[in-house]
Amino acid sequence: MIVLRIPFISKRIEEKNIEYQNKLLEKQMQEVNNIYMTMRGWRHDYHNHLQSMKAYVEMEQYDKLNDYLDLLEQDLNHINQLVQTGNINLDAVLNSKISFAQSKKIDVEYKATCPSKLVVSDIDLCALIGNLIDNAVEACEKMNESDGKQYIRLYIGIFKKQLYISVTNSTNEVVRKMDNEYISKKRGNHGFGLKRINIVVEKYNGYINRQNEPGVFITEIMLPI
Template sequence: MGFFSKKIDKKVASYQQELMETHYQEVDNMYRQIRGWRHDYRNHIQTMKAYAAAEDWDAIKRYLDLLDEDLMTVDTVLKTGNPMTDAILNSKISLAKSKNIQIVADAHIPLKLKSSEIDLCCIIGNLFDNAIEASVKLPEDQRLIRVYMDMKSTQLYISFTNFTASRKMKKEGKLFRSTKGQGHGFGLARINAIVERLDGYISCNSEDGAFTTEILLPQT
């Protein structure tokens, strides 16, 4: 095995290790969130039992109305129409929210896509990781990630926008310079390689403190 092949293998191994660590962090955060929901659910049941024991039916009705209003104002799960996309987006959204990053997401994906789930997972995962990494460097009130995904005719359109600490990032070739190191750079190159293999289109723009990545993937 040549020096170049060994170097690539090390990059792949480092990238895979990074994915595993990120995945563990996401699952751990979601587990903590579920435990919180269970705790709240038990408290709600106990409160309504107390009202029922006192036969205070008006109090139960008011409490149920409050719970209904609370559920209407908190949307914890993004439903795109595609199960795999739901899984990766919601795990990343959960991770971002644990870091006090505001998420504005609107995604509508067909159940069946030409693009493989592995390719799409890699693209979405890396885009979200990049946005989270940039966001945590900002004050909490400036942390915002916008995600938009939808079909445009026969192409899947993906757009990620986040604010950055620097006013304008430096572009080197087709990619923007990253502060995360070689492993992250390999991830960005991976996205470009996937988009190119799928005969897609990618555009990155850094302007006025906002970084936007747009991708089009043919689905015919």
């Protein structure tokens, strides 16, 4: 009975982890949509802001003008739009993850374009991208000063009528064999992230290739459009 229950328990744990991560992604996508609507609202009010500032200048109420500018600056500080791919939910995840990586003093280079509609669901795509960047950040944070520069290179685009995703990051780890044994040894968030990536790629009959050379880890993924 114990032997029979082990696969069931493992499957249940996996389902719980996926359910939890999906809820986090749904919350993040909602936050992105809120940011997007805030940006649209600010642009809509741009003319009104200019008129208000001109009025303060004409009345020589420079203190009030300065206060007004401070308020506008606070609004803009809540919006850090680094990437515009064409997919709103993907934009939310990328802007959040890239900003986080940069706050860790990791050098991030990125280029991303994406159709607004894909075969891959937004939740699966965001889970995939989110885990890829999270794992890259984690690898960079484990490096010592003597290991060299911490960096992440991200590319998302269309290649051979498929969605091509490439993430390259610096690392101090060297892995000779990257298979299920390697993934299972990665306990915690990194191990689960690798499994989640594999699940999404397999779900859509995609392609994944991982390469590890001294000082660098590369993941390439292709998914149907």
